[in-house]
Amino acid sequence: MPSIAGLNRPARAIRSVFRDADSAFWPLAGIAILLIAQATIIVTRAINWDEFIHYGILIDMVSGQRVSALQTLWQRVFAWLPTMPGDTIDRIRYGRAGMLAFELLTLTMIAAIARRFTDHSGAAMGALAWLSAGYVLQHGFSFRADPVVTATLTTALAVLAWRKLDAITALIVGALLGVAGMLTIKAVLYAAAFAGLACLRWTEAERKASATLTLLAIPILAALTFALIHELHASAIAGQVRGASAITSASSTALADNAWHYVFFIGRPNNLGFVVGAISTGLGLFAMILAFPFALKGRSLHQRIALIGMIAIVATPAFYENTAPYYYTFMLAPVAIACVVSIDLARRKVPAMVISALLMSLAISVFAHENRKIISHQKRIDAVATSLFDERVAYFDHADALPGFDKMNPFMSPWGIRGYLANGRPIYSTAMRQRPVPLLLANWHPFISVFAGEEKYFLPEDAKAIRENYVQFEGPVWLAGKTVPAHGSNNSEVLVPGPYTLRGGALTIDGVVRKEGDVLNLDRGHHMLVNSGGSAASIVYGNRLEAVDSLNFSGTWIDF
Secondary structure (H helix, E strand, O other): OOOHHHHHHHHHHHHHHOOOOOOOOHHHHHHHHHHHHHHHHHHOOOOHHHHHHHHHHHHHOOOEOOOOOOHHEEEEEEEHHHOOOOOHHHHHHHHHHHHHHHHHHHHHHHHHHHHOOOHHHHHHHHHHOOOOOOOOHOOOOOOOHHHHHHHHHHHHHHHHHHOOOOHHHHHHHHHHHHHHHOOOOOHHHHHHHHHHHHHHHHHHOOOOHHHHHHHHHHHHHHHHHHHHHHHHHHHHHOOOHHHHHHHHHHHHHHHOOOOOHEOOOOOOOOOHHHHHHHOOHHHHHHHHHHHHHOOOOOOOOHHHHHHHHHHHHHHHHEEEEEOOOOOHHHHHHHHHHOOHHHHHOOOOOOOHHHHHHHHHHHHHHHHHHHOOHHHHHHHHHHHHHHOOOOOOEEOOOOOOOOOOEEEEEOOHHHHHHHHHHHOOOOHHHHHHHHHOOOEEEEEEEHHHHHOOOOOOOHHHHHHHHHHEEEEEEEEEEEEEEEEEEEEEEOOOOEOEEEEEEEOOEEEOOOOOOOOOOOOEEEOEEEEEEEEOOOOOEEEEEEOOOOOOOOOOOOOOOOOO
């Protein structure tokens, strides 16, 4: 029979954990609380335009359309998403939940790598420092490549940090780096982290020649893995070209020719506001970054090199263009690893319990100010737009918010718009002449501005075609159509053939009087519309279509 003392031993152990203010329990508890909070953000946070774009690429891939082999490998992991119940927003939510698994892997790997430089409690606080950064809390699960590539790269760093430098290590790390390059080209921005850690491992190795061969083999194996996976992935996704890909290849080529200029820059960062936001929502980690140079004191030269290599990526917003908030999920992982030395410096005066509480409280303040309304707007827009058509139709919009339809224009990011304007090809009017484009989702300011008469985001021919061929149907949902003012006429070209319903009054169309509610088919070409009535009248695409909801709200996106 066990003794009373034996029975009390677990209870005493639990009490000792709570009494130890520097125990790893405290950062682990903070991580658990933030993960619970983050699980709710998955459901309540508005879908970002990049998430729509990436889900649209996934839809294209699984439906057999041709997509780029580069930076689309990760979508294969989520090929099951289109089979899930619900609408597009719901399916992206499922995808976000899947991304949470990659975030958990990253947290584990951050702690594992940090353990090379600190104890268990410090390593756990390094992971907490990463998760508590506001942009990571908000975007660590984002449906895009960043969570996947961050997990892949930190796993490779962990293997390099701990495993013996032999052929198996070279094979594992090289393979992971090759996969990371296929996930996103920006994986190269971790180069300093790998170089610094490789230097540390080489100095620790007893057999320098063997260690040298292992480290030299890693980039070779990475390149071979990249080439092999690219070939296999590219051959598996070859398919027909449909939608925007069929008409925007020239724009893409023009943009690719100037990619260096658009991805890297010299001068004031265009995303300086996001840098300020990263600091203001991640004050805990920012304080650690400031303390980092002072915290290196007492570390060996080779540890300093490894740690500086980890934190070096923090400088990338000064020259790398694509540093929107989601980028910080990727960027801050090695930074948090380096900052465990700052945490250790702070722990000389402040216990882990207090540091963990501060990090968690700062993150909870970000959580408390989340905008939870916009996602319902997105669902209502999706419901109205998708209810109008029984089949897959072509449409224009910002970020493929309706991936069940064929988006006929490129992603309207600053990069995409620059490429379109630089190429000088009127892709909107070209698309409208190739096939009917009955729907335009005015869910981005360039569309709103072009309907107001501004042309800075469109070529003149495209701006004219858009203004003359679409009318507002419900909120941001615009349908092909034309409006004729009272006692006026309209003889502009119809670029969207199909059925049209008369609304607002009678019109004389090509010499034939049509009354309100009539439905007639119009071919592509010029048609004379005359309004003899005292109020404006319109022709609107479709057979007496009605909106299933009133989209009388403002706000389609949140600014990250």
